[in-house]
Amino acid sequence: MTMEHRKMIDDRKIKTAEMANIDLTELPNVTVGDISVENPRMTARQVQVNYGDKVAIQDVSLDIGSCEVISFIGPSGCGKSTFLRCLNRMNDTIKSCRVSGDIRLNGDDIYAPDVDVVPLRARVGMVFQKPNPFPKSIFDNVAYGPKIHGLADNTGHLKQIVQEALERAGLWSEVHNRLDDPGTGLSGGQQQRLCIARAIAVSPEIILMDEPCSALDPIATARIEQLIHELSSEYSIVIVTHSLQQAARVSKRTAYFHLGRLIEVGLTDKLFIKPQHEMTNNYITGRFG
């Protein structure tokens, strides 16, 4: 990542915190709802993220269970993406960003000094807001992860991995006869599914999705949502979304963030029908955000 780009992101984040123009310490320190689950795959406790002097998120504690879909909702700049990017240490690429607290994947502290981010990111895959396939062929896009991590024993095995990943991403039937075509030549929805296939190909335990449908039309969105549903039998999926309907449709649990705090978390059905916290209520009924 270029320095200009890094700086741009830093500035943007700092500006967002400034815009909020609120002393985070004034907010209630307690998250409403049950943050923990049985057999968590990932646990985060008292996570705080600073961009320079600005506090982006504070005191966020949350468990992510095995094979569950959890969605993060909240107004822009509330820190949900920031928290998501803490989970595979993508925030490391932002220079001024400091993360404190305790985040564990299967009990191992991922911010321990001896942890290498490369294997971590292989276990916690990521799908970005804008579909970003590599400017390479469809095959190479999916094969790239397995190749660099040495997952395939030979070329035949690699082909199998690619096929299976594309099948699970629901893209195989559409691209199996043009695997050598550029990945960037696909439609937006297909590109995003290609990115999901790319994440699946390295067999992660958790897939993080940062507003994966915000650049897609409703039909492609429906396709992705169906895919998330199918994938949830094998992977834990964390999805950041601005669409409350989407959160309601795809996720088992929902977490509501506001101004850098995790306000409320709970089963999606309950949270949407009977929110415990007033702010959550205001947000989902459209009074602010």
Place this chain on the structure above:
Amino acid sequence: MNDTAKGLVSPKIATERVAASMAKRKKRERNFQRLGRSAIAVALAFLIVLFVSIFAKGIPGFFQYYVEIGVEIDREKLDPTGDLTLQSLYAGDARGVIRSSLYAELDVEGRSDKRAAGKLISQGAEQRLRKLVYDDPSLMGTKQTLRFALDDDVDSFLRGFIKRETPEKDRRINDKMIDYIDRLQAEGKIVYAFSDYLIFGSASRNPEMAGIYGAFIGSILTLTVCLLIAFPIGVATAIYLEEIAPKNRITEIIEININNLAAVPSVVFGILGLAVFIGIFGMPRSIPLIGGVVLALMTLPTIIISSRAAIRAVPPSVREAALGVGASQMQTIFHHVIPLAMPGMLTGTIIGMAQALGETAPLLMIGMVAFIVDVPGSVTDPGTVLPVQIFMWADFAERMFVQKTSAAIIILLAFLITMNAAAIIIRKKLERRW
């Protein structure tokens, strides 16, 4: 509503005023377009004048006048020891063989006549005869019609640069020579043909024998050294500064200095080369190795700046995608950033190489302006380069060097265009891989 009313105007008045302002706007647009067209016309006119003048002077430079005479290839005279070695051939009297054939052709007797006739043919003729029999000894003892270059003064006379009307003592060829030339021409023995000396000859004080071959090879060797040094160092520097180096005061100072280096006059790099490589390290002068290193120093800033721009243009989403699947920083750079930035890096390299190809000043400083007849066989043999050769020829007094200079300029341009075309083709190939 009166005229002095402030604030928004009514839609009706607005419509009228917009209509009224249209004519003025359109006129401005037309004037601007006219200005642009005339600017392009002026630029094109200059370009045409440039090309017409270079080609008008240079095309004749690709041809020269030859004389065809029947030569008795006498083994005893050419090859006194009889073993066909170069030593023996050089000991032999090739000049005598050619001259006696010419005397026979023109029927000349007497010393002054012979001297006049002898001056017609280039000094390169004997060398050509030696080479001919060395390559094909079976010609010995036969009579062959051979083609020899005419002396440059004769060539200039035939082209009309030396006028017949000029009084004899003021021109470089005398009446007797003109008489011989007329006779040879009447017999159809003087031919105007493509000049092989220009392409395959090396530096020479005899204009009719001078060619660009040595300088051409020198240019290729120098540019190869330059490319091999400047491209890897330039690209590596750009990647380090752009992707890896922390942004602090030191990297900032380095950046500023690289940008400044791009504006340093090239002759300064020549002085640096002279002081460091020749002065301190005591390396020999005039060698393409040092020329290449000096030109590499000169082209480095260009390559670094354009490579950094190319790297910066790689979308951040690609880097995120690579990091997201668990690629390390090095893998992200080498698998994704460099392939995408490569066309831009190559563009910078092409521009740098084109600069290096046309550069004269720094090479003068390190002695590549020396008069070197031998073609350099390696980067450590003394040599010169095309633009320096052109510079030297432009300095010589003989009339024939004017055409040779223009011809060499055309060859330099052709070299440049070929090099750029090749680079563009390579770039397009890389781009097609998305």
